[in-house]
Amino acid sequence: MAEAxxxxxxxxxxxxxxxxxxxDLDIHTGxxxxxLGPNGAGKxxxxxxxxxxxxxxxxxxxxxxxxxxxxxxxxxxxxxxxxQTTGGLDLLTPREALASTAKAYSDPRDxxxxxxxxxxxxxxxxxxxxxxxxxxxRLDVALGIVGRPELLFLDEPTTGFDPxxxxxxxxxxxxxxxxxxxxxxTTHYLDEAENLADRVGVxxxxxxxxxxxxxxxxxxxxxxxxxxxxxxGIRRRMTTSTPTAEVARLAARMPDGEVPxxxxxxxxxxxxxxxxxxxxxxxxxxDAHDAGQPRDTTEVPA
Amino acid sequence: MTAIALGLDRTVLELKMYSREKExxxxxxxxxxxxxxxxxxxxxxxxxxxxxxxxxxxxxxxPGMLSAGVLLTSYQTMAMSVASExxxxxxxxxxxTPMPPVAYFLGKVGLVATSSTVQVALxxxxxxxxxxxxLPTTADRWAVFALVFTLGVFGGTVLGIAYSSxxxxxxxxxxxIGPLLIxxxxxxxxIAFDSVPTWLQQxxxxxxxxxxxxxxxxxxxxxxLASAEMAGSWETGxxxxxxxxxxxxxxxxxxxxxxxxxxxxx
Numbered sequence: 001m002a003e004a005x006x007x008x009x010x011x012x013x014x015x016x017x018x019x020x021x022x023x024d025l026d027i028h029t030g031x032x033x034x035x036l037g038p039n040g041a042g043k044x045x046x047x048x049x050x051x052x053x054x055x056x057x058x059x060x061x062x063x064x065x066x067x068x069x070x071x072x073x074x075x076x077x078x079x080x081x082x083x084q085t086t087g088g089l090d091l092l093t094p095r096e097a098l099a100s101t102a103k104a105y106s107d108p109r110d111x112x113x114x115x116x117x118x119x120x121x122x123x124x125x126x127x128x129x130x131x132x133x134x135x136x137x138r139l140d141v142a143l144g145i146v147g148r149p150e151l152l153f154l155d156e157p158t159t160g161f162d163p164x165x166x167x168x169x170x171x172x173x174x175x176x177x178x179x180x181x182x183x184x185x186t187t188h189y190l191d192e193a194e195n196l197a198d199r200v201g202v203x204x205x206x207x208x209x210x211x212x213x214x215x216x217x218x219x220x221x222x223x224x225x226x227x228x229x230x231x232x233g234i235r236r237r238m239t240t241s242t243p244t245a246e247v248a249r250l251a252a253r254m255p256d257g258e259v260p261x262x263x264x265x266x267x268x269x270x271x272x273x274x275x276x277x278x279x280x281x282x283x284x285x286x287d288a289h290d291a292g293q294p295r296d297t298t299e300v301p302a
Numbered sequence: 303m304t305a306i307a308l309g310l311d312r313t314v315l316e317l318k319m320y321s322r323e324k325e326x327x328x329x330x331x332x333x334x335x336x337x338x339x340x341x342x343x344x345x346x347x348x349x350x351x352x353x354x355x356x357x358x359x360x361x362x363x364x365p366g367m368l369s370a371g372v373l374l375t376s377y378q379t380m381a382m383s384v385a386s387e388x389x390x391x392x393x394x395x396x397x398x399t400p401m402p403p404v405a406y407f408l409g410k411v412g413l414v415a416t417s418s419t420v421q422v423a424l425x426x427x428x429x430x431x432x433x434x435x436x437l438p439t440t441a442d443r444w445a446v447f448a449l450v451f452t453l454g455v456f457g458g459t460v461l462g463i464a465y466s467s468x469x470x471x472x473x474x475x476x477x478x479i480g481p482l483l484i485x486x487x488x489x490x491x492x493i494a495f496d497s498v499p500t501w502l503q504q505x506x507x508x509x510x511x512x513x514x515x516x517x518x519x520x521x522x523x524x525x526x527l528a529s530a531e532m533a534g535s536w537e538t539g540x541x542x543x544x545x546x547x548x549x550x551x552x553x554x555x556x557x558x559x560x561x562x563x564x565x566x567x568x
Contacts, residue, residue: 051398053563076400088392091322092315100315103308104401127322147399 002065004029004151004182005050010059012045012206019045021206023059029150032173032183034197034214036190038277042206043186044155050184051081051153064151077106080149080181082157085136090129094120094139097128098146105147118142118172134165141172151182158192170195190270202273204280218272230260305402312409313416320379320413330379331417334371335425338363342433357524360433365518366491368425372454372514373482375418380410380462381478386471388564397562407463414459422451435522443521446538450517453545457510460552467559490515496530503532510548517541 005027012020020042027033037043048054049061052068052075061068066075089097095111102108115121118138123131128139137157144152154173158166173196177183187193193200194214202209202217215221227246228237240246243264250259267275320326342360349359387393396406429435438444469477486492488502489512495503506512519527520536528536 053394053397073400073402076398079398081398083391083395083398086391086395088387088390088395091319096315096318100311101399103311104399104405106400143395 002029003027003062004031004064005184006060006062007046007050008060010046010049010061011057012042012049012054013057018206020049020056023203023206023208025201025208025211027182027184029182030177030180031198032177032185032196034185034187034193034200035203036187036193036200036273037203038281041204041277041280043203045206046203047153047155047184047186051079052076077147078150080144080147080152082140082144082152082154084155085133085140089139090127092128093125094128094131094142095124097139098142101143102146107148109146109148111146114142114146117175119168133160134162137161138169138172141169145176145181149181151184152176154183154185156187157185158187158189166192190268190273194269200269202276204277209276209280214269217269218267218276220267220269220272223267226265227263228265229262235261305405306408308401308405309408309412312405313412316409316413317416320417326379326383330374331421333374334367334421335428337370338367338425338428339432341367358434360429361435361522364425364429364435365522366515368422368451368518368522369454369489369511369515370486370491371421371425372418372451373458373486373511375421376414376455376458377462377465378478378482379417380414380459381465382471382474384410384463384466385469385474388466388561389471393562410463411456411459414455418451418455438521446517447521449542450514450521450545453542453549454510454514454517457545457549457552460549460556461510464552464555464559467561470564485509485511488512490519495532507532510545513541513544517545 003026005025007023007025010020010023010025011018019040023042023046025046035043035047045054049056050063050068052063052071055069063071064075064078068075092100094115098111098114102111112121112124115124118141120135120138120142123135128136131139137160141154141157144154157173158169161169170192173183173185177196183196185193185196197214199212200214200217201211210217212218224239224241225243226237226239227243227250228235229250230236238246247259247262247264250262251257254260338360341363342358345359345362349357349362384393393406397403426437430437438447465478466474468474485506488498488506489495489509490498490506491511495506495512495515498506503512516531516537519531520538520541528534531537
């Protein structure tokens with residue numbers, strides 16, 4: 001099957017520094033792909049080039065088989081973009097905003113269905129200015145999916161959500177993925193990537209550092225586990241490639257067969273990720289953010 | 303849907319948003335009507351005699367208020383709304399959809415055409431009913447009115463959209479309202495044009511508002527007052543030409559300078 005997004009040797013320069021520096025990346029049709037990276041890594045620049053919002057300096061980019069730079073309205077009809085929340089729709093209701101947006105697409109979803117799927121049916125006819133931050137974010141997603149896109153760009157979708165709202169949101173994204181929508185997600189939340197993504201890519205200093213499933217990223221599934229327990233009032237730990245056998249041995253040693261305060265851990269996706277980007281975060285001091293250079297900012301929706 | 307149908311849909315959406323923005327409704331839509339009422343009441347004692355050619359205060363200020371209304375609903379509304387839509391990402395959001403760009407502009411034109419037509423109708427109605435202003439009865443005067451109004455509104459719309467790029471939504475209020483207020487004072491909107499010093503009249507003549515106000519006076523004032531104009535006549539032909547030039551120039555500027563994304567981002 002053709003790739004939904006194919007990027008070869010992508011380069012974008014801001015003020016003499018390559019924000020994206022020869023990036024290669026393929027995103028398969030139908031997968032949910034999470035792009036991770038520290039602020040200033042080139043995530044937003046890469047995504048905005050793929051969205052057709054920014055020109056590139058070098059390299060090849062194909063999105064749904066089309067070069068997004070100068071792609072026409074026919075291409076826009078197949079792509080959904082969930083942007084940061086705007087205040088420009090404040091005076092409308094979610095139903096009005098969605099109905100108007102839907103009219104631009106050739107085969108839009110039913111507005112009522114979309115409102116229900118993002119859990120806004122009871123707020124459908126309330127002015128948007130009165131919605132909470134989480135409700136507005138869900139409206140942003142509704143606006144991104146109402147055109148029934150083949151490919152959906154999701155930029156830090158759950159920043160500022162409470163835990164329950166995030167779980168609900170993940171369910172929504174999973175249902176879109178189940179319908180066959182290709183999803184490119186950028187996020188700062190590693191648990192979000194772990195829960196949603198088929199594959200994750202880690203980008204730093206404008207290059208791809210790693211590309212794998214969340215479970216296998218950085219070889220963490222093969223890494224030794226840490227077994228930790230309490231004995232004689234002291235916290236003890238050991239690293240081992242055979243944690244099951246070690247736990248059985250410990251259990252046999254204990255008088256009542258129960259190991260006090262036992263934990264078995266492998267590096268979390270976050271541990272792996274932080275270790276991976278550590279060498280690159282050092283050179284990204286405050287002065288790396290040159291004027292005019294776009295940053296991967298973490299904006300908390302109002 | 304075709305671009306035209308989408309433009310109509312955008313017009314309805316724009317009108318909904320406009321009518322729900324109470325500040326905009328007050329300061330651009332109702333403002334000239336309130337000012338006309340206020341001036342008619344305040345200056346009623348000074349009009350009606352021989353030296354004012356039998357004109358009432360309402361009749362005297364009506365052309366000025368019509369001119370102010372044209373620029374407030376077209377130029378000021380467009381400059382401020384497009385600047386804030388560019389700043390808050392509304393334009394980027396629209397750009398992310400397959401909506402043909404022309405539909406956005408048709409929506410803006412539809413909004414301005416509707417709001418300014420209703421405003422002018424209200425102004426004329428208030429002037430006629432409450433302040434006894436005699437409206438013209440000849441077709442040629444109404445033809446001049448339609449020409450000045452249409453060219454003024456269209457020019458104001460495209461110039462407003464072009465001007466929106468000059469500032470961010472944070473500064474656009476001052477950048478738009480300040481110069482427009484000065485222009486209103488030197489163009490014969492609030493103060494009689496013949497009492498403005500010649501050099502200021504000449505500056506005002508470079509901008510469209512002076513010509514809109516002059517055109518409106520030619521429609522609503524007695525013919526005998528033409529001699530009080532700069533050129534000693536209404537200059538209807540030149541008025542049309544200047545307003546047409548501003549409209550075409552504004553359209554070109556609008557097309558050349560329009561940006562969907564705010565400066566320093568995309």
